[in-house]
Amino acid sequence: MWCNEESGCCGVCVSPPLPKSSNFPKQEVSSELKIFSWAHASAAKPPEEGIMRICAIVLSLFLLAPAIAASAQHLELGGFGSYGNFDLPPFPASAVGLGGRVDVGLVSHLALEGEASYDFKHPSVQILVNGLSTNVTTLRLGVVHENGGFKVQSKKGSFFLFFKGGILNFLPDVRTTTVVNAVTKSQPQSGNSLTESVFYPGGGISFYAGPLGMRVDAGDEIYWDNGAHHNLRVTFGPTIRF
Numbered sequence: 262m263w264c265n266e267e268s269g270c271c272g273v274c275v276s277p278p279l280p281k282s283s284n285f286p287k288q289e290v291s292s293e294l295k296i297f298s299w300a301h302a303s304a305a306k307p308p309e310e311g312i313m314r315i316c317a318i319v320l321s322l323f324l325l326a327p328a329i330a331a332s333a334q335h336l337e338l339g340g341f342g343s344y345g346n347f348d349l350p351p352f353p354a355s356a357v358g359l360g361g362r363v364d365v366g367l368v369s370h371l372a373l374e375g376e377a378s379y380d381f382k383h384p385s386v387q388i389l390v391n392g393l394s395t396n397v398t399t400l401r402l403g404v405v406h407e408n409g410g411f412k413v414q415s416k417k418g419s420f421f422l423f424f425k426g427g428i429l430n431f432l433p434d435v436r437t438t439t440v441v442n443a444v445t446k447s448q449p450q451s452g453n454s455l456t457e458s459v460f461y462p463g464g465g466i467s468f469y470a471g472p473l474g475m476r477v478d479a480g481d482e483i484y485w486d487n488g489a490h491h492n493l494r495v496t497f498g499p500t501i502r503f
Contacts, residue, residue, distance in 0.1 A: 287379060334366035337418075339476060341498030343378055345404070348490055350385060352402040352433065356380035360406065360496070369416050374423060375409040378496075382434065394441045405430035406482070406494075408461050416465055421478075425461040429484055429492075457484035467500065474500040 297368040343358045360378020367373060382401040410425030432454050463480020475498070482492040 263416070334368065335364075335374075336366070336502050336503045337364035337474075338362075338503075339364075339498055339500035341376075341378070341475075341476070341496040343380065343406075343494060343496045345482070345492055345494040346490050347382060347402070347404070349402065349431070351385060352400050353385040355381055356383070356402070356404055358404070358406075364412060370414055372412045372414060372418075373409070374412045374425065376406070376425075377408075378406045380404040380406070382432070394439055397438045399436045399438075401434040403432040403434075405432070408459070408482075410461070417469070419469070420464075420466055422464040423462070423478070423480065425480075427459055427461065429457045429459050429482065431457070457486060459484045461494075464496075469502070472502045474502065476500050 268363060331349030338361070338388050340359070340361050343356075343456045344359060345358075346354055347356070358378050358380035360376055362374060365373045380403060382403040384401050385397045387400070389398075406427070406429060408425040410423060410427075412421050412423040414421035430473045459482050461480050463478055463481045465476060465478025467474050467476045477495075477497045479493070482494050484490050484492075484498035
C-alpha cells in the first residue's frame, strides 16, 4: 500500500511473480532423451574448488605423516589412477582420474585408510536436427571422491578388504550449440553441483619389494537417491611404506 500526502491518492503495490528456479539447465536434446536433473542440488561450485580441496587434503596428510608414523605400526602413502562407471544418463558413463591415499596401520590385520581423487571431465555429444536448425549438446561430468574407513588385510598386507564411507561431488557442464542457416549460436551453461553420501566396500591385492609396492583394487561406490546407485570403481598405482 502507498499513499501520496500531497494529492491524497493511494494505491496498492503488486510485486511481479518471481521466475521459477531450476536446479539444472533443462535442455531438450531429442524426443527420447531427458536431461539429468539433480533432485537435491546445492549451490553451483566451480570444478577448481573440488581440485583445490583434494590438494589441501593430500598436503595435510603429508604434513601430518611424521606424527602419525610415530604412533602407528606402519604408514603407507600411495598415488593412483582410477577408472569408474556412473549411471547418470545422458552424461558419459565412464570416467578416469587421479588421486592419493594414506594407510595407518593400527594392528597387523587392521588399518585406517583415507583417500581423495578427481575424475576428469570428458564430453558426451548429443545431436538433434529439427527442420532448418541443428542442436549439438555437449555434456561433461567431473567427480570428486573423498572416502575414509577401515582396511582389513592379511598379515603382510598382500590381500585386503576395505569398508569406507564418504562423499561424491558431481560437477556437471552443459554446452548447446545451435546452427540455423549456417549461423552458429553457442550457449554454455553450468549445472549445480550435487554432493551425495556414499558407502564404498571393496577389496584388492598389493605387491611389495621392500618399502615399495604396487596396489590394485576394485569396489562399489554406492549412493542413495530414489534408490541405490551402484558405481564400479577400479584403482591402481604405486605405494611406499614407512
